[in-house]
Amino acid sequence: xxxxxxxxxxxxxxxxxxxxxxxxxxxxxxxxxxxxxxxxxxxxxxxxxxxxxxxxxxxxxxxxxxxxxxxxxxxxxxxxxxxxxxxxxxxxxxxxxxxxxxxxxxxxxxxxx
Ligand code: FES
Numbered sequence: 001x002x003x004x005x006x007x008x009x010x011x012x013x014x015x016x017x018x019x020x021x022x023x024x025x026x027x028x029x030x031x032x033x034x035x036x037x038x039x040x041x042x043x044x045x046x047x048x049x050x051x052x053x054x055x056x057x058x059x060x061x062x063x064x065x066x067x068x069x070x071x072x073x074x075x076x077x078x079x080x081x082x083x084x085x086x087x088x089x090x091x092x093x094x095x096x097x098x099x100x101x102x103x104x105x106x107x108x109x110x111x112x113x
Contacts, residue, residue: 006041020090027092035081035092036062036069047071047081051097071095 015031022044029038036059039047045058047069059069062082073079073092077099081092 006043018086018088020086020088020092022092023094029086033086034062035071035073035079035084035086035090037082038086039081046094048095048099049097070099072099075100077101 017028017030019026019028022039027038027042040059046056047058048071049056057068059082060066064080064083067080069081070078071081071092072095073084074090077095
């Protein structure tokens, strides 16, 4: 599991850590953290690669505006990780281009954007 060395240590009380996976690797998160925040704390900056030039992108604004943090979360592409609270057992993958098509009948709001 990834260390917590990039998190503020002093004066912060956190709940019990849990993990989710990113490209098959476990990442540690704490209750209330977003996926993007947990990834940044784990030292991972790459979220996706662009469709046209295959350029790397990662979280930039951390407030849902730039869309550079989009990843595939539990099979749903284009999920803005800066707006998505991490949960135990989530499966997160780097998004290539526009990502895979969303599952048929998926009602996740992020899948329709
Ligand atoms: S970091 Fe900009 S939308 Fe997520």
